[in-house]
Amino acid sequence: MSVYVVAAIAILVSIALALSRALMGPTAYDRILSVNAIGTKTVLLISVVGFMNGRPDFLDLAIVYALMNFIGTLAVLKYFKFGSLRTGLSRSSGGKN
Amino acid sequence: MEILDLGLDILTWAAILIGCFFVIITGYGLLRFPDLYSRIHAGGMADTLASFLILGGLALQSGLTLVTVKLIFIIAFLFITSPTATYALAQATFVAGLKPRVDEGQLDDTPPTDKVEGGKD
Amino acid sequence: MRLISLICVTMAVWLLFSGIYTPLLIGFGVFSCILVALIARRMDVIDHEGLPVxxxxxxxxxxxxxxxxxxxxxxxxxxxxxxxxxxxxxxxxxxxxxxxxxxxxxxxxxxxxxxxxxxxxxxxxxxxxxxxxxxxxxxxxxxxxxxxxxxxxxxxx
Incomplete structure (x- = not known):
């Protein structure tokens, strides 16, 4: 039993725990936090599975997933905060738009 | 060279197992902590040390190739993007009016009852 | 100065990510790096915050x-x-x-x-x-x- 299998199982267990928090979270922000954490763990899982199958090319997918996860979290948060994706970030004083 | 390979394997096992420990602790903390602000702290653990240890352990196995460079890039991306996302989440929560529970003492197991409606300014 | 360092950084990232070193792909890399640098200069984001050298x-x-x-x-x-x-x-x-x-x-x-x-x-x-x-x-x-x-x-x- 290689170390990659152990790591993949541990990450899957953690994803299951985070998913249960996403299902029963009392506020919407709990769910966003859980989805963000699941995304980070998915990056780890893709890397570990790629090494487990002897195909480190999966790391490209992991890089793309890390960036997509970040942008997706910010987009969802902006939508919840302003009700629309179109308006600018007007609350802060320093931003240009 | 045999000794060196064995040492690298042992280091990889140690790094990945400690990383797995922190990943599971993260999931458990997400499930267990009483309110949102403390769950943010628990989620921050998977972004920082756990990903650093697991990806570092993979980098020890892959040797000095382009794969290692990609792993270092993933670590750098996670370390730059995760505090930004966490700050955006914390500030959106704070602006939406969910006040943190500031306590001096014991953890009670009752879930927080305050809900946020909408979240618009 | 910052424009040249931006081109160098993006070119290094391209070379490290692609791993295929044929003249055609390196040519594509040089072209897209220069394009990115020109767009970034037109967007006026190459300053002391965008590229803190x-x-x-x-x-x-x-x-x-x-x-x-x-x-x-x-x-x-x-x-x-x-x-x-x-x-x-x-x-x-x-x-x-x-x-x-x-x-x-x-x-x-x-x-x-x-x-x-x-x-x-x-x-x-x-x-x-x-x-x-x-x-x-x-x-x-x-x-x-x-x-x-x-x-x-x-x-x-």
Whole structure:
């Protein structure tokens, strides 16, 4: 039993725990936090599975997933905060738009 | 060279197992902590040390190739993007009016009852 | 100056990611790097914030120190998850920041968020609101050690 299998199982267990928090979270922000954490763990899982199958090319997918996860979290948060994706970030004083 | 390979394997096992420990602790903390602000702290653990240890352990196995460079890039991306996302989440929560529970003492197991409606300014 | 360093950085990233070194693909790489640099100059984002080359090697030393802080505070938070009755003690407070520029403030606030156990909730003009999980992590921010280090690497004494 290689170390990659152990790591993949541990990450899957953690994803299951985070998913249960996403299902029963009392506020919407709990769910966003859980989805963000699941995304980070998915990056780890893709890397570990790629090494487990002897195909480190999966790391490209992991890089793309890390960036997509970040942008997706910010987009969802902006939508919840302003009700629309179109308006600018007007609350802060320093931003240009 | 045999000794060196064995040492690298042992280091990889140690790094990945400690990383797995922190990943599971993260999931458990997400499930267990009483309110949102403390769950943010628990989620921050998977972004920082756990990903650093697991990806570092993979980098020890892959040797000095382009794969290692990609792993270092993933670590750098996670370390730059995760505090930004966490700050955006914390500030959106704070602006939406969910006040943190500031306590001096014991953890009670009752879930927080305050809900946020909408979240618009 | 910054334009040339941006082209060098993007070209290095291209070479490290592609791994296929035929003349055609390297030509594509050079073309797209120059295109990206021109678009970035037209968008006016190549300034001291978009490409902070003035920080130099100091920030590497700071990252090493920050990594050690992250390890310590991770152990704190893990203890807090396992034994919440003993360690969990949330607090919320504001501290002053001593950096002048926006870049220094952002580096400081992101460093606070990056160490688990403390999260930046709000960043006003010159004070930052921090939510801390345990008493130890709260004292770590209140002592101002990280603040001094960030000010030192920004050379804003």
């Amino acid at each position: 003035q920080l130099g090697a100091n920030i590497v030393i700071y990252w090493a120190w920050l990594l050690w802080e992250i390890v310590k505070s991770n152990i704190d938070v893990a203890k807090c998850v396992l034994f919440p009755g003993k360690y969990l003690e949330q607090s919320m407070f504001t501290v002053k920041v001593s950096q002048k520029s926006d870049l220094g403030k952002v580096i400081y606030a992101n460093s606070i968020t990056l160490t688990p156990g403390t999260v930046t909730v709000d960043l006003h003009d010159d004070e930052v609101m921090v939510h801390a999980l345990t008493r130890g992590t709260a004292d770590g921010v209140k002592s101002g050690d990280m603040d001094r280090r960030v000010t030192k690497i920004m050379r804003e004494e």
